[in-house]
Amino acid sequence: MDEQQLLKDCLKGDVHAQKRLYEKYARKMFGVCLRYAGDQPMAEDFMQEGFIRVFANLKNYRMEGSFEGWIRRIMINTSLEILRKKDIFRYASPLDNDFQVSDQAEEGEDVPDTDALVRLIQAMPAGFRAVFNLYVVENCSHKEIGQMLGISEGTSKSQYARARAWLQKRLKG
Structure with missing residues (x-):
């Protein structure tokens, strides 16, 4: 069954089609949600x-573009909305002017395996984790992140810098 027919059946209220749609995307979307969740x-x-x-x-959904991308955006927005409701940025502060952020890995730096890195990212404080994922994985600008999370661009930069420092400290230790 093609995806458009599956979507049409879901819109008609066909619970079997809804189950198939869920099963088709659940694993990938769980991975997306896991990046924003602490556990x-x-x-x-x-x-x-x-x-x-x-x-x-x-x-x-207008049956245009990637349906998977459409679901992914909903999962990200839902995760961020729940995190915002938990007020994860209450104590966030803007970046100090003398604190520089570098996106370059140092030469000779060991890169951890993917599973270890995912576990470390999950262990980050929620504010760090949200900004880190949006900036690194979703390629959002700090301005976009600020708009999405209801924080300033400077606070987004600060949270990203602190997330990197947090992660680097644990990778070296």
């Missing part, structure tokens, strides 16, 4: 809420 149960909550929104808004 697996939180990621499961993000994903469950995200799929509720996917099915509630399926009528708004």
Whole structure:
């Protein structure tokens, strides 16, 4: 069954089609949610809420562009909204002018395996983790991140710099 037919069946309320759609994307979307969550149960909550929104808004998908990308955006926005409600940026402060951020890895620096890196990113404080993922993985600018999270561009830069420092400290230790 092609994706468009699957979507049409979902829109008609076919629960079997909805289950197939969920099963088709759940694993990938769990990975997306896991990047923003501190642990697996939180990621499961993000994903469950995200799929509720996917099915509630399926009528708004125009059958143009990547459906997977559309779902992914919902999962990211849902995760960020839940994190915002938890007020993860309450104590965030803008970057000091003398603190420089470098995106370049130092020559000869060991790179950890992917699983270890994912675990470290999950262990980051929520504000660091959200900004880090948006900047590094989603390629958002600090201005965009600020708008998405309701923080200043400077606070986004600060959170990213602190996330990098936090991560580097644990990678070296």
